Amino acid sequence: MELVLVAIVLGLLAVVYGIITSRQVLGAGAGNEKMQEIAGAIQEGARAYLNRQYTTIAIVGVVVGILVFLLLNWIAATGFVIGAVLSGVAGYIGMNISVRSNVRTAAAAQSGLQQGLTLAFRAGAITGMLVAGLALLAIAVFFYVLAGPLGLEANSREVVDGLVGLAFGASLISIFARLGGGIFTKAADVGADLVGKVEAGIPEDDPRNPAVIADNVGDNVGDCAGMAADLFETYVVTVGATMVLTALLLTSLGDLLLPMMALPLLIGGACIVTSIIGTYFVKLGRKQNIMGAMYKGFIVTAVLSIPAIFGVMTWALGDMNALIGASVVSETATVALGDTLVTEGAAEVVGGFTGMDLFWCAMLGLVITGLIIWITEYYTGTEYRPVRSIAKASETGHGTNVIQGLAISLEATALPTLVIVAGIIVAYMLAGLIGIAYAATAMLALAGMVVALDAYGPVTDNAGGIAEMAGLDDSVREKTDALDAVGNTTKAVTKGYAIGSAGLAALVLFAAYTTDLTEFFPGVTVDFSLKNPFVIVGLLLGALLPYLFGAMGMTAVGRAAGDVVKDVREQFAEKPGIMDYSEKPDYARTVDLVTRAAIKEMIVPSLLPVLAPVVVYFVITLIAGQANGFAALGALLLGVIVGGLFVALSMTAGGGAWDNAKKYIEDGNHGGKGSEAHKAAVTGDTVGDPYKDTAGPAVNPMIKITNIVALLLLAALAQGVVS
Amino acid sequence: MELVLVAIVLGLLAVVYGIITSRQVLGAGAGNEKMQEIAGAIQEGARAYLNRQYTTIAIVGVVVGILVFLLLNWIAATGFVIGAVLSGVAGYIGMNISVRSNVRTAAAAQSGLQQGLTLAFRAGAITGMLVAGLALLAIAVFFYVLAGPLGLEANSREVVDGLVGLAFGASLISIFARLGGGIFTKAADVGADLVGKVEAGIPEDDPRNPAVIADNVGDNVGDCAGMAADLFETYVVTVGATMVLTALLLTSLGDLLLPMMALPLLIGGACIVTSIIGTYFVKLGRKQNIMGAMYKGFIVTAVLSIPAIFGVMTWALGDMNALIGASVVSETATVALGDTLVTEGAAEVVGGFTGMDLFWCAMLGLVITGLIIWITEYYTGTEYRPVRSIAKASETGHGTNVIQGLAISLEATALPTLVIVAGIIVAYMLAGLIGIAYAATAMLALAGMVVALDAYGPVTDNAGGIAEMAGLDDSVREKTDALDAVGNTTKAVTKGYAIGSAGLAALVLFAAYTTDLTEFFPGVTVDFSLKNPFVIVGLLLGALLPYLFGAMGMTAVGRAAGDVVKDVREQFAEKPGIMDYSEKPDYARTVDLVTRAAIKEMIVPSLLPVLAPVVVYFVITLIAGQANGFAALGALLLGVIVGGLFVALSMTAGGGAWDNAKKYIEDGNHGGKGSEAHKAAVTGDTVGDPYKDTAGPAVNPMIKITNIVALLLLAALAQGVVS
Numbered sequence A, B: 001m002e003l004v005l006v007a008i009v010l011g012l013l014a015v016v017y018g019i020i021t022s023r024q025v026l027g028a029g030a031g032n033e034k035m036q037e038i039a040g041a042i043q044e045g046a047r048a049y050l051n052r053q054y055t056t057i058a059i060v061g062v063v064v065g066i067l068v069f070l071l072l073n074w075i076a077a078t079g080f081v082i083g084a085v086l087s088g089v090a091g092y093i094g095m096n097i098s099v100r101s102n103v104r105t106a107a108a109a110q111s112g113l114q115q116g117l118t119l120a121f122r123a124g125a126i127t128g129m130l131v132a133g134l135a136l137l138a139i140a141v142f143f144y145v146l147a148g149p150l151g152l153e154a155n156s157r158e159v160v161d162g163l164v165g166l167a168f169g170a171s172l173i174s175i176f177a178r179l180g181g182g183i184f185t186k187a188a189d190v191g192a193d194l195v196g197k198v199e200a201g202i203p204e205d206d207p208r209n210p211a212v213i214a215d216n217v218g219d220n221v222g223d224c225a226g227m228a229a230d231l232f233e234t235y236v237v238t239v240g241a242t243m244v245l246t247a248l249l250l251t252s253l254g255d256l257l258l259p260m261m262a263l264p265l266l267i268g269g270a271c272i273v274t275s276i277i278g279t280y281f282v283k284l285g286r287k288q289n290i291m292g293a294m295y296k297g298f299i300v301t302a303v304l305s306i307p308a309i310f311g312v313m314t315w316a317l318g319d320m321n322a323l324i325g326a327s328v329v330s331e332t333a334t335v336a337l338g339d340t341l342v343t344e345g346a347a348e349v350v351g352g353f354t355g356m357d358l359f360w361c362a363m364l365g366l367v368i369t370g371l372i373i374w375i376t377e378y379y380t381g382t383e384y385r386p387v388r389s390i391a392k393a394s395e396t397g398h399g400t401n402v403i404q405g406l407a408i409s410l411e412a413t414a415l416p417t418l419v420i421v422a423g424i425i426v427a428y429m430l431a432g433l434i435g436i437a438y439a440a441t442a443m444l445a446l447a448g449m450v451v452a453l454d455a456y457g458p459v460t461d462n463a464g465g466i467a468e469m470a471g472l473d474d475s476v477r478e479k480t481d482a483l484d485a486v487g488n489t490t491k492a493v494t495k496g497y498a499i500g501s502a503g504l505a506a507l508v509l510f511a512a513y514t515t516d517l518t519e520f521f522p523g524v525t526v527d528f529s530l531k532n533p534f535v536i537v538g539l540l541l542g543a544l545l546p547y548l549f550g551a552m553g554m555t556a557v558g559r560a561a562g563d564v565v566k567d568v569r570e571q572f573a574e575k576p577g578i579m580d581y582s583e584k585p586d587y588a589r590t591v592d593l594v595t596r597a598a599i600k601e602m603i604v605p606s607l608l609p610v611l612a613p614v615v616v617y618f619v620i621t622l623i624a625g626q627a628n629g630f631a632a633l634g635a636l637l638l639g640v641i642v643g644g645l646f647v648a649l650s651m652t653a654g655g656g657a658w659d660n661a662k663k664y665i666e667d668g669n670h671g672g673k674g675s676e677a678h679k680a681a682v683t684g685d686t687v688g689d690p691y692k693d694t695a696g697p698a699v700n701p702m703i704k705i706t707n708i709v710a711l712l713l714l715a716a717l718a719q720g721v722v723s
Helices: A002-027 A033-071 A074-109 A113-147 A157-200 A212-249 A254-279 A290-317 A331-335 A355-380 A385-396 A398-411 A414-445 A447-469 A474-520 A533-574 A587-624 A626-666 A676-718 B002-027 B033-071 B074-109 B113-147 B157-200 B212-249 B254-279 B290-317 B331-335 B355-380 B385-396 B398-411 B414-445 B447-469 B474-520 B533-574 B587-624 B626-666 B676-718
Strands: none
Touching: A002 A074, A002 A113, A002 A254, A033 A074, A033 A157, A033 A212, A033 A447, A033 A587, A033 A676, A074 A113, A074 A157, A074 A212, A074 A447, A074 A474, A113 A157, A113 A212, A113 A254, A113 A290, A113 A447, A113 A474, A157 A212, A157 A533, A157 A587, A157 A676, A157 B398, A212 A254, A212 A414, A212 A447, A212 A474, A212 A587, A212 A676, A254 A290, A254 A414, A254 A447, A290 A355, A290 A414, A290 A447, A290 A474, A355 A385, A355 A414, A355 A474, A355 A626, A385 A398, A385 A626, A385 A676, A385 B533, A398 A626, A398 A676, A398 B157, A398 B533, A398 B676, A414 A474, A414 A626, A414 B533, A414 B587, A447 A474, A474 A626, A474 A676, A474 B533, A533 A587, A533 A626, A533 A676, A533 B385, A533 B398, A533 B414, A533 B474, A533 B626, A587 A626, A587 A676, A587 B414, A626 A676, A626 B533, A626 B626, A676 B398, B002 B074, B002 B113, B002 B254, B033 B074, B033 B157, B033 B212, B033 B447, B033 B587, B033 B676, B074 B113, B074 B157, B074 B212, B074 B447, B074 B474, B113 B157, B113 B212, B113 B254, B113 B290, B113 B447, B113 B474, B157 B212, B157 B533, B157 B587, B157 B676, B212 B254, B212 B414, B212 B447, B212 B474, B212 B587, B212 B676, B254 B290, B254 B414, B254 B447, B290 B355, B290 B414, B290 B447, B290 B474, B355 B385, B355 B414, B355 B474, B355 B626, B385 B398, B385 B626, B385 B676, B398 B626, B398 B676, B414 B474, B414 B626, B447 B474, B474 B626, B474 B676, B533 B587, B533 B626, B533 B676, B587 B626, B587 B676, B626 B676
């Protein structure tokens, strides 16, 4: 258990870093009175929204929490509550840091690009470390209490249920936060652009636009709070799933049980240290290349993580070359063990894997992360073919811009899929399913750094808005714009990273599902073969979910944006003095309107992945018996991954590419600002908005919820409460 | 064998109908000299394009044909040649009828709406009946020769190989035709609109636009020739797959073998008769409702098909309540037999199905067809929420139009998927995999009628173009526009129908794959379980194919349309007299340019589904052994269906909805023609063009090719030629 304690200490280290750095950031100058006034309005709006959002979510959370308690037990329910509450905390932290640093970044950018970058990136790093640290602490402390003071076996059903409950709490709250925040930010953004830029002909972030504060609030509640909750969820689910799979699959670990359960936590802890070190290397070089500064920080973290991971592994496992998990002969285990691949007929297995195998799987996770970052930069960066092809297509109009954007978004799924497929194969050949779990865990271990890169984006976006509204010198806006363009790419990177890791994590969850099935229902032989039509039915229904979910998200944004347009038109009509600055628009009214719309629209789509597995199981069981019900449900889980991976990758990459194609034109290419090409690019950007910030990223928690609900359903069925 | 002869006679009946009706249509007045001149230019361009397209395809075809001969045998190669040649013939017929009826429809519309409708629908019906008739004849005659004069056993490997070869030939040529034609038609359409409507400010189909003839040629080579080849392929593959599955799965049929092999052909033959009868009921009622007239014809055909199918089944099987295919005990058969569902553990099976079970499966196919037509009309018709929501979203600009269109296209996948899933479950519960095959066969049996409804669309579209260019009275254009709006819906219907049936047919092909695998490689135990990571790898790679294919198709249209824009700009610059009618644009030059572009762009994407299964099999086999290679390949086949179904459904429905949202606005809603909403709707229509007419529909043959190539690969591997 001392290993777990070390992980807890490392988690606390992240929190300490967060607190210290917060002081530094908050100690920086907050600009003039006008800037503070604007920032205050944004803060107020963001806080009001999050309060309303989490109050609504709390109602759903309490109901679901009671259900978990009734259908399972108090440990799972406690886990659920911890996951849910900390997910909310992660969201609040993301928002709070962001709304305070935006104005300070604007102030710092007055002194220079490096100063602006340092402040914005520090703010991002606080969110990143706190998200990773809180996630690590949530699992580590909960596990420590269960396996320590409460004296439960580390691989007992109670501990497994507790970890699954924790993951469920985190996921459920995150999907609401991701979707609600996503709808808010894009409804405000699209609405503000449509009526401001297009109809009234006033520039972006003009203080005369009543929706301008709502737009800036959106950056904080969607891109910061929603993203933080999302990555918190991804971390908890991935690390938790690895521990659950260890408990379920590796049944003959003996003395190695506790170290193997603690190892994912230790890897997470070690990488928090390397991430903290990495943040100090984010500095502009002589070429003033912002993306280069980001890469420096990431590469330092990744390289330092190699010996760090090797160190904690050696410490936990002792002999890195000893065989782990060998001599398992149950049929389930055949799929879990790598060294001796059973290719012809399922027979007894005596293979296993070594600590070195796991180490290589973790390295694979780092490589996958690096490749996904690189691929995402290729598809969303302004220097490469994809974005430039969209910019070029804008010359011939709105239609060709959108056609090319859609083509790029479809194409952008190919390389990440190949990377993930290669990752699955190599990890599996090294150490079976546990290998895949370790690759995913190592990916997520870098979450502190990745979130830091992402969270910096909306801070600079807001800083630009504040600079504009406060009438600061144009040079400030130029600096924040340069920072923001890189932010578009780093935002896309996090989404690709989250969805890529979700693909791996969901496979781990699926393995937990099939293992649970064998344990809970030894008498039911479930045919998971593709030859079973109910498997195909499950795959089709699973693949449908992200489509339906995406449709709901897109429609919600369209509808809420329409409301914003109407409200702004009304305000212009009621207060004709807005245009000549003689009257002030009622910002709060628009914020309030978007708040209500976002909260109303987030409920139904968020419940889709919760209810779908339950409905599919019961309907198919009714029609064709329980074995086929289980088969269809299992296939549904994979169908969601297979469908969702492509929907999410195409939406997030496509949206990022559209956004930067617009930025590329605004930099003076293809006619620059105000040209016909620019107008077409604005259309593409508008289309990409809900793609990349609402529907696309929310698919990540959606995939996980479907899988976790299936696990909980099995446990509930096994207890006989539901039947 | 007399059953097969009857099917041949019924197939010939379709050809006779086609010839007689052709005379009637060609006997109608062809309009004034100007109209004939324009129609002549369109004819010439279409013929030139098809000649070049099929010459290019022929080169690929000869190479692949030789490969089939070398890797398999001369029977399969002969089947390949027959399928390939007749697919080309189907395309030529579609084009030839269409280019001759367009001008006659324009002439007839001068007399009235009913006259225009009758002529255009007759033209569509000729294409429909000839496609269905030729497809039926291809399989029936080939099967008759193999099992009759050549004396091969009806379920022998040679016959199976021959039928698979036939399907391959049809599919391979069709994907080229569908994609090449699709790229041609949309590159010309988008290019003509961009430079004509948007830049030069001249209306659609204005004779001053050098791309106008190319645009009209496109309707004929894409929407007519491409569609005809596609549906020919769908028919051949579906009916062929049902026969192949009968031969492979039902190994103890005894005397019922020949009747069971002939039954799919007889069902096709019977429905040709009911389709011919149905065409005579397409008449406007008192309300002048064009869609209503179409429904009348379809409903008559569907209702008459019920007793017709029952009749041929009773005739072929004798006792409709006798058990067929019972007492099969091999493990493979457990999945093929419905009555006794094996839910817990695979054991000996003594179930089976009756003729009545098959009859109900066929009825299910008719119901699925009806539901898909109804759902497609809902999503693409101007009277319902989806199209109207896009039209309404156009009021707030290009961006919201596209967002809402994308939302609708995602949403439009849900109901068809649920219908297909329900169809799979019910058919399987009735008669196992054979039940699914019969549902698909009954769907395709109505192809004559469905193609008739579709092919009428481009004829009216062209008629409108000719009326415009020839300067006919505006009332003529109004009538052809009304006919064309319904054509948009019927075009979408055919695509939904083709992709829906492809979903079912691909399951049948997958069953053939797994059965072949057991027969060819009895020593290799392939684990198709979702627990096998190589199955997941296969699913992911399979789902990637339609995305990559769609990206290539969209990019190709964008690139070729860009070429058109440049060419037209150059012509305007070289001949400044074009605008005041003092000079004539060089139509042939643009046609030639689009021809070259389309042919160049169609090659690579078309080869993707041919090469992908081969590459995946060999790479995975190299990495993880042959059993995993087979597992990954099998999963790839299902991955293509799971991914492709959604890509195709969303693209075809979304594109149709965008098109009709524009039409709805042009009818005077939301500001009507020339309003800002109209401009936004034109953008949506442009985006929808390559969605619905290039990338989306070509996914249908793509899914089938992947499956057929896998079957051929197995056969080649078994012969030991490849290893």
